[in-house]
Amino acid sequence: MTDKNPDPTHIRLAKRVAEQLNCSRSTAEQFIEGGFVSVDGQVVEAPGARVRPDQAVAVAPDASLLELTPVTLLLHKPVGVEAGLGQPAQGGAGQAAHASRSQGAPQAVTLLNPASHLAEDASGIRVLQRHFKQLECFTPLPTEASGLVVYTQDKRIARKLAEDIESLEQECIVEVKGDIAPNGLQRLCHGLSFNGRPLPPIKVSWQSETKLRFALKGIRPGQVPAMCEAVGLSVVAMKRIRIGRVPLAKVPEGQWRYLQPWERF
Known part of the structure; x- marks a missing residue:
């Protein structure tokens, strides 16, 4: 999902999540890094990963920025x-x-x-x-x-x-x-x-x-x-x-x- 020369039809996962949730790009990145986002059923933690339009991007129902505590x-x-x-x-x-x-x-x-x-x-x-x-x-x-x-x-x-x-x-x-x-x-x-x-x-x-x-x-x-x-x-x-x-x-x-x-x- 990450290419040096990306297909123009592929977009960054953070942008896709931001559009789906109608939230800021930074919030989308936090959800992704928090392990709440999956692509075709597989959790992806890289906001910069690129996804195709036909791929299913899902955000966990229990996704919460409150869970993103330091460890x-x-x-x-x-x-x-x-x-x-x-x-x-x-x-x-x-x-x-x-x-x-x-x-x-x-x-x-x-x-x-x-x-x-x-x-x-x-x-x-x-x-x-x-x-x-x-x-x-x-x-x-x-x-x-x-x-x-x-x-x-x-x-x-x-x-x-x-x-x-x-x-x-x-x-x-x-x-x-x-x-x-x-x-x-x-x-x-x-x-x-x-x-x-x-x-x-x-x-x-x-x-x-x-x-x-x-x-x-x-x-x-x-x-x-x-x-x-x-x-x-x-x-x-x-x-x-x-x-x-x-x-x-x-x-x-x-x-x-x-x-x-x-x-x-």
Whole structure:
């Protein structure tokens, strides 16, 4: 339905819908991008698609611009993929890993597509192409770390993350190796310094023989590796599993889910 040299008898879908509904072209485009318009029984989300006069163009009876709300996507970023490092520094648990930017590493935003959507997503939101446009990330995670990264179209959520990321508790699982020093766990919880400044109390506990759980606020790049090194441990891997009250939940690496309406950071 899209040709470089279109047949003059074919018209843009947005124009056809505008004529059928007697509405503005911009309103027609919103209905199309909202997934409410079908051509010959197949939903088409591209306002610029061209249709023939004999093709049946239908607008869903329940079409409403009220449904066109912005969305927030929660991605489980794999190791080896960059996320948000092109944004102004906002802090974030993942930055605790070595934050050197890997040249040529793929961008996490490329994983946001219908094919990588979590099949068991409980949000009930219908996946649309417009959900992958104008996304912002305020929760950067370096290439060496994995875990939760937030991409949003919602200006309210963007403002919340930009302004409050320092005060939101972030939880991460850190795989370590080495022998921890005597009283090392207690020192991780309170008593260490970073960049010449004493660290506030932090929640640290063992998840297994090789994995520590960190829950902390205002984390700085390199902080967790430096803390571990101070007690005789070195970081093998790091995974962020929660930001504020929003968990990664059971999302496999490389997949994403929608933030549900009731979830709040």
